[in-house]
Amino acid sequence: MGLKSxxxxxxKAILVADDHSIVRLGVSHIISTLATPSAVEEASTFxxxxxxxxAKRFDLLILDINIPGGNNLQMIDAVKLRQPNIRILMxxxxxxxxxxxxxxxxxxxxxxxxxxxxxxxxxxxxxxLNQQKYMSAGTKEQLLSMLNSQREPVMNPLSTLSGxxxxxxxxxxxxxxxxxIADMLNLQVTTVSTYKTRIFEKLQISNIVELLEKVKMYSTxx
Amino acid sequence: MGLKSxxxxxxKAILVADDHSIVRLGVSHIISTLATPSAVEEASTFxxxxxxxxAKRFDLLILDINIPGGNNLQMIDAVKLRQPNIRILMxxxxxxxxxxxxxxxxxxxxxxxxxxxxxxxxxxxxxxLNQQKYMSAGTKEQLLSMLNSQREPVMNPLSTLSGxxxxxxxxxxxxxxxxxIADMLNLQVTTVSTYKTRIFEKLQISNIVELLEKVKMYSTxx
DNA sequence: GACAAATGTAGTATTATTACTACAAATATT
DNA sequence: AATATTTGTAGTAATAATACTACATTTGTC
Numbered sequence: 001m002g003l004k005s006x007x008x009x010x011x012k013a014i015l016v017a018d019d020h021s022i023v024r025l026g027v028s029h030i031i032s033t034l035a036t037p038s039a040v041e042e043a044s045t046f047x048x049x050x051x052x053x054x055a056k057r058f059d060l061l062i063l064d065i066n067i068p069g070g071n072n073l074q075m076i077d078a079v080k081l082r083q084p085n086i087r088i089l090m091x092x093x094x095x096x097x098x099x100x101x102x103x104x105x106x107x108x109x110x111x112x113x114x115x116x117x118x119x120x121x122x123x124x125x126x127x128x129l130n131q132q133k134y135m136s137a138g139t140k141e142q143l144l145s146m147l148n149s150q151r152e153p154v155m156n157p158l159s160t161l162s163g164x165x166x167x168x169x170x171x172x173x174x175x176x177x178x179x180x181i182a183d184m185l186n187l188q189v190t191t192v193s194t195y196k197t198r199i200f201e202k203l204q205i206s207n208i209v210e211l212l213e214k215v216k217m218y219s220t221x222x
Numbered sequence: 223m224g225l226k227s228x229x230x231x232x233x234k235a236i237l238v239a240d241d242h243s244i245v246r247l248g249v250s251h252i253i254s255t256l257a258t259p260s261a262v263e264e265a266s267t268f269x270x271x272x273x274x275x276x277a278k279r280f281d282l283l284i285l286d287i288n289i290p291g292g293n294n295l296q297m298i299d300a301v302k303l304r305q306p307n308i309r310i311l312m313x314x315x316x317x318x319x320x321x322x323x324x325x326x327x328x329x330x331x332x333x334x335x336x337x338x339x340x341x342x343x344x345x346x347x348x349x350x351l352n353q354q355k356y357m358s359a360g361t362k363e364q365l366l367s368m369l370n371s372q373r374e375p376v377m378n379p380l381s382t383l384s385g386x387x388x389x390x391x392x393x394x395x396x397x398x399x400x401x402x403i404a405d406m407l408n409l410q411v412t413t414v415s416t417y418k419t420r421i422f423e424k425l426q427i428s429n430i431v432e433l434l435e436k437v438k439m440y441s442t443x444x
Numbered sequence: 445g446a447c448a449a450a451t452g453t454a455g456t457a458t459t460a461t462t463a464c465t466a467c468a469a470a471t472a473t474t
Numbered sequence: 475a476a477t478a479t480t481t482g483t484a485g486t487a488a489t490a491a492t493a494c495t496a497c498a499t500t501t502g503t504c
Contacts, residue, residue, distance in 0.1 A: 020315075021336075023244050026245060093315075114242040189484095190484055191482075193463090210397055401490065
């Protein structure tokens with residue numbers, strides 16, 4: 001701790017992607033309190049994220065699931081394609097652990113919900129920056145019980161949905177019509193319709209109102 | 223400006239209510255950069271807000287519309303009941319100007335969307351703190367055009383529905399398809415469809431999910 | 445009481461959604 | 475490895491929902 005010119009901890013480059021500026025501000029603020037000195041850039045759309053990734057190397061991307069232009073699992077691939085070694089910490093507004101598992105499997109290094117206390121956010125960022133995986137206690141538990149007994153008694157029906165199905169399910173709960181979902185995910189309308197059918201089958205429901213009930217019932221109680 | 227003991231600007235007390243801790247952090251950070259020195263408290267549920275309000279006087283409440291335990295217009299009354307002179311700045315994740323008008327009419331002093339740039343958030347907070355109303359350009363415009371045509375007082379849009387419309391609306395919130403509603407009410411499908419269209423027009427919505435939100439927001443059930 | 449607006453009702457034409465069906469690729473199971 | 479499921483994707487045909495339009499009653503207003 002003497003020589004100014006020798007940096008034992010090289011500056012880390014972090015990209016914070018969220019469409020809410022206060023969230024970016026909060027996250028940047030937390031980052032500024034980390035032991036690791038870091039330079040933060042901010043993006044508010046997924047396109048901006050891509051632009052940044054093509055212009056400069058980053059150590060970590062903190063990515064809001066709901067970012068405009070993104071909002072799907074393919075985001076992970078799109079990011080890793082540009083920078084295979086970047087760390088990705090998903091940052092989500094929903095407590096839905098469901099998403100967590102899917103994104104982790106798709107290659108994310110961590111999944112953090114926005115209502116997590118400040119300390120947890122800080123520790124999640126450090127953890128992922130240090131090349132480790134981060135998972136909230138709840139997510140970890142869910143993953144374990146999932147690996148453990150595959151025939152658990154009371155299973156969360158939402159967890160039986162596949163990645164794509166969860167994406168569509170989420171959009172459906174926002175009241176977005178099938179045609180527009182197809183558009184957003186670059187799929188045929190009939191494809192989305194197939195997902196919808198499968199979702200309804202798996203959850204044993206027959207309309208959006210029931211879908212909202214199910215989601216409320218099984219996702220809030222985390 | 224010499225005497226330490228004379229405070230020309232007394233400390234303001236601000237309560238930031240949002241279930242996302244980063245948002246609270248970001249807002250607190252912005253507040254700390256204001257000219258007005260302020261003491262910030264944080265709440266993450268509406269119950270906590272009430273508890274705070276009953277314990278201590280606040281100058282300003284920054285309130286997330288979607289806060290757990292709240293999420294409806296009655297929040298305003300609940301707050302003003304405890305502290306009639308408190309200023310309220312609504313902070314919302316949705317851009318929906320619809321909500322804005324409703325909350326302003328219900329007594330809020332400002333309505334701010336979360337994705338607003340930092341400067342706008344800062345200025346909104348100052349504005350409301352200084353006893354003025356804050357509105358985004360878009361909201362202002364909408365409000366004006368609304369006042370122009372007809373200045374009806376705080377109106378519950380649900381109460382503008384006719385008898386038949388209410389019947390259909392109710393069935394719709396149960397997730398019952400149009401065809402079956404027609405059956406139940408012994409009407410033609412197209413008739414029910416017409417009601418549905420009129421309901422959606424009156425409530426300014428475009429799908430069932432939004433219908434449920436409206437009903438939740440305005441139903442006195444809470 | 446006259447005229448305007450709101451309400452209850454429905455038809456036609458168009459658009460959106462769903463039911464089936466299919467099939468390759470990825471996973472899981474034996 | 476061989477076989478069975480699940481998942482991601484989409485086409486065709488059928489069904490449901492909507493946009494417009496229309497019109498006779500109420501209901502409200504000057």
